[in-house]
Amino acid sequence: MRHLVAVAVFPMVLAACSQENAPSEAISKAADKVVEQVQAPPPKLAKGPYAPRDECGDVKGAAEFRAALARAVSTRDTDALIALAAKDVELDFGGGSGTAELRKRLADPTYDLWDELATLVTLGCAKSEVGGITLPWYFAQDFGELDVLNSIIVMGEDVPLRETADASGKVIAPISWDAVTLVGSFKPDAAFHQVKTSDGKVGFIEADKLRPIAGYRLLASSRDGKWSFTTLIAGD
Structure with missing residues (x-):
């Protein structure tokens, strides 16, 4: 299922930077701001049963992984994002997988993955019983009989x-x-x-x-002490 809306929540600041600031400096500042937001104490919860929640603060290594993810997304840094993906990352239910395929899809506007990721990093984090995490938070919740x-x-x-x-x-x-x-x-x-x-x-x-609800979600966990996302997929 394709995403109904792509909300760009980490806009680049190049257009707003002054002539004194080189583009690389503006990118760095934007990334630093994203990282600060990820590492800051959770904001006051919005109202609503599926408002973003952050349950992952006590998952060892998760905060650092999410900060790196946010930095890669905010700067649209393909190499940095690929470095955070498992080599066998699952990308669809038709057999699409692997970092080479992920690289292709990041460059293909029909997938719109950068905007999908920009939305994901704002929608909270759920932790699993085995120590992994799921973005968005609501995807890991029980929807009962809802289709x-x-x-x-x-x-x-x-x-x-x-x-x-x-x-x-x-x-x-x-x-x-x-x-x-x-x-x-x-x-x-x-x-x-x-x-x-x-x-x-x-x-x-x-x-x-x-x-x-079944739009893009990202699942990540630690393998041999290294955090990576193992799934970036939509549909069911």
Whole structure:
């Protein structure tokens, strides 16, 4: 399943840097800021059942791995990202795997992997019982009987569910970091998608506030003392 929206959360600062700062200095500053955010104490939790949580602070080596990941993503550094991937990293359910294939996909705009990764690093971290981690946090949670292949996370607090597919439509209810079900077929270029909430309300939400539950996720763990991500995959 393709990602409904790619949210670039670590924009490069080259366009904003002054003439005195070389591009390499601007990139370094941007990366340092990302690392500081990863290593800082967790911010106040947003409201909503699937708002990003960070459970990985006490997983040995995870903070350093996530900081390196954030740095590689913020600077779009292919070599740095490849260095963080397992040699046999799983990339799809059709047999696509390995760092050579990952390198190809990072360069292929149809996969949009850099923006997918930029979103992932902002969506919290869940730890596994065997010491690994999962990004985003919500993917490791129990969704009960919900059909995750046809369901979407509303990303944000008090996102309006509207009666019509336009920004001026009457608000039915605000939705905060919750799972909703897609109504009808997905239209890639639509500005709004029709959805149904867990309590039966049907309406429209802006596409850029939605992300499939089964969208891209990253699984990482330590092998022989070295952290790497073993899975970067979408679908189910």
